[in-house]
Amino acid sequence: MSPKLRKFVEFCKDFSSNKVALVAFFIFLLILFVAIFAPLVSPTDPYDLNTVSIMNSRLPPFSEDFSGNYFFLGTDGAGRDMVSAIFYGLRVSLGVGVLSGIFALIIGSFFGISAAFFGGRYESIIMRIVDIQLSFPSILVALIILAAFGKGVEKTIIALILVQWAYYARTARSSALVEINKEYVDAARCLAFGNTRIMFKHILPNCMAPLIVVGTLQTAHAISLEATLSFLGLGLPITEPSLGLLIGNGFEYMYSGDFWISIFPGVALLITVASINLVGDHLRDMFNPRLH
Amino acid sequence: MTAFIFTRFAQSVLVLFIMSLLVFGGVNLVGDPVEMLINPEADQAEVERVIRELGLDRPVTEQYWYFLVNAFKGDLGDSFIFGEPALKLIIQRMPATLELALFSLFISLIIAIPLGIYAGYNPDSKASKVIMAGSILGFSMPTFWVGIIFIMIFAVQLGWLPSTGRGEIGTFMGINSSLFTLNGLSHVFLPALNLALFKISSVIRLTRAGTREIILQDYITFARSKGISEKRVVLIHVLKNILIPIVTVVGLEFGSLIAFSTVTETVFAWPGMGKLIIDSIYNLDRPVIVAYLMIIVTFFVFLNLIVDILYTFLDPRVRIKGDHQ
Numbered sequence: 001m002s003p004k005l006r007k008f009v010e011f012c013k014d015f016s017s018n019k020v021a022l023v024a025f026f027i028f029l030l031i032l033f034v035a036i037f038a039p040l041v042s043p044t045d046p047y048d049l050n051t052v053s054i055m056n057s058r059l060p061p062f063s064e065d066f067s068g069n070y071f072f073l074g075t076d077g078a079g080r081d082m083v084s085a086i087f088y089g090l091r092v093s094l095g096v097g098v099l100s101g102i103f104a105l106i107i108g109s110f111f112g113i114s115a116a117f118f119g120g121r122y123e124s125i126i127m128r129i130v131d132i133q134l135s136f137p138s139i140l141v142a143l144i145i146l147a148a149f150g151k152g153v154e155k156t157i158i159a160l161i162l163v164q165w166a167y168y169a170r171t172a173r174s175s176a177l178v179e180i181n182k183e184y185v186d187a188a189r190c191l192a193f194g195n196t197r198i199m200f201k202h203i204l205p206n207c208m209a210p211l212i213v214v215g216t217l218q219t220a221h222a223i224s225l226e227a228t229l230s231f232l233g234l235g236l237p238i239t240e241p242s243l244g245l246l247i248g249n250g251f252e253y254m255y256s257g258d259f260w261i262s263i264f265p266g267v268a269l270l271i272t273v274a275s276i277n278l279v280g281d282h283l284r285d286m287f288n289p290r291l292h
Numbered sequence: 293m294t295a296f297i298f299t300r301f302a303q304s305v306l307v308l309f310i311m312s313l314l315v316f317g318g319v320n321l322v323g324d325p326v327e328m329l330i331n332p333e334a335d336q337a338e339v340e341r342v343i344r345e346l347g348l349d350r351p352v353t354e355q356y357w358y359f360l361v362n363a364f365k366g367d368l369g370d371s372f373i374f375g376e377p378a379l380k381l382i383i384q385r386m387p388a389t390l391e392l393a394l395f396s397l398f399i400s401l402i403i404a405i406p407l408g409i410y411a412g413y414n415p416d417s418k419a420s421k422v423i424m425a426g427s428i429l430g431f432s433m434p435t436f437w438v439g440i441i442f443i444m445i446f447a448v449q450l451g452w453l454p455s456t457g458r459g460e461i462g463t464f465m466g467i468n469s470s471l472f473t474l475n476g477l478s479h480v481f482l483p484a485l486n487l488a489l490f491k492i493s494s495v496i497r498l499t500r501a502g503t504r505e506i507i508l509q510d511y512i513t514f515a516r517s518k519g520i521s522e523k524r525v526v527l528i529h530v531l532k533n534i535l536i537p538i539v540t541v542v543g544l545e546f547g548s549l550i551a552f553s554t555v556t557e558t559v560f561a562w563p564g565m566g567k568l569i570i571d572s573i574y575n576l577d578r579p580v581i582v583a584y585l586m587i588i589v590t591f592f593v594f595l596n597l598i599v600d601i602l603y604t605f606l607d608p609r610v611r612i613k614g615d616h617q
Contacts, residue, residue, distance in 0.1 A: 128303065132307055132596075135592060135596045136551075136589075136592055137547065137548035137551040139551050139552055139554070140551040140589075140592070143554065143569070143585075144311070144314070144315065144585055144589070145318075146573075147318075147319070147569065147573050147581050147585060148314060148315050148317070148318025148319050148581075148585070149318045149321070220432065224432070224434050227434050227436075227437075228434060228435065228436055228555055231434075231436045231437075231555075232436075232554070232555065232558055232570055233570075233574065234570075234573060244434075247434075247436070247437055247440065250440075251440055251559075254440060254444055254448065255448060259444055262437070262440050262444075263440075263441070263444075266434065266440070266441075269434055269437065270429075270432060270434070270437070273432040273433075273434070274428065274429060274432035277428055277431060277432050278428065281428065
């Protein structure tokens, strides 16, 4: 067995020691599968106007319409099958959350590692900006961007990137500061490698573990924040129905007792966010040297 | 020390200036408020009159300059919708938000501290594991959705508590608040509990970690060896010592309760600042949007400035580093 593979097997064993995290991980994989293959696994296409009938609006769970379509979780105000709407909503929610997380990871680790590498005035300016930004609650940062520039897919993603990048920058800098003093960095410098190469080919891979931990927890946070913003009507437009929008749509039927339109998308959101959080929590414990 | 405070103050002013550029610039690039305000059947002359009246015919830079000059005089412009000063509208709604945030802080502390102490005191018991799992769940639950469920259960199905508005307002020692009437309390309970959820989870974790550290200290062993009852050890010795970090963190995060109350206020139709900003964004009421964002940003910037300065008094290391720069 190659050393890399052995390390990976060891990591898997270590991860499986916590049964709750393992179950959460498999639930997350299932959700990811459903989100990616939503058009294939959904019973109907909820946004195809030919199949959606207003006659079926607000059917309770476990009901059937005249042409024999079965609605396991009922239908919403426009007669869409809730199961399908949730599957498509997961796709949008996860897509926006993961995309913004990846961008924030790239931007944050770039600034974090370069700050640690160059130090001096550059470092203090970057870290001061990070500190100032982290002193604002995430929802306020998102609110400022979306209130000032209006709603939309790109704007929501930009707002989520802005909310998250500072966490990545701080994590990347603190682990890069430790790495920089190690011998392999000196060795790379002696070989006269360029700064960019040392920073991103040598230091970055060794900072990945804490960045991944922050990444999982931040992605969960981003998904939940996007849902909140879309519910408020500030995030995604109605053409991109995320789980938050589905919950918001159901809110108007709440007072007439049609609970399923709001509740089930929320349950899907809760399971998604909780499973990511549980995995992230366990990863954090695994990488925390103080607990070993 | 003085240099440190001066640098921080200059940075705060810079942040405010950048925010004003960002917010004012952004708001003026989006949407057409005239379209929202004028009767669609109005003729061209009427449209132009309104545009002139609102000062929208001038270049954006000039509008921004007027905004800055007036802001220093304490005038943040008049609301397009209400025709009243934006600042006045916000100040009118501020007490409702503050009472909601304070009450939810109160709820979160009386629920979370006992649970946190219990979980820290018996870390391996079943109940502690349930408490900790619950706190992860609390972190993961979207606040607005929990609010909807609260309304569904307690207002729609059971009919126990009202789900919208602020209720009757009482006066006590010159302060008007719905916390002073029974009807008002019944209105504030659900939104406050909803806003408190997130805080409950984080205070439970904080208290648990603090308790686990403190029960290992020598003075706890000493107190026990003196024969003091276990109840007294927990209620006096442990509680007093964990309160210090909890009060610091919770005090600092009071601002985040106010920021997150926008969500709760929208769900429960609570007439506070948060609902005002969301409504203003829908109505493109630019002066109110700009005024709200500037007020809340100023609040946060100065809150942090004060905390930074306080730390220099409490922790000499910060002071030395600041002078060194």
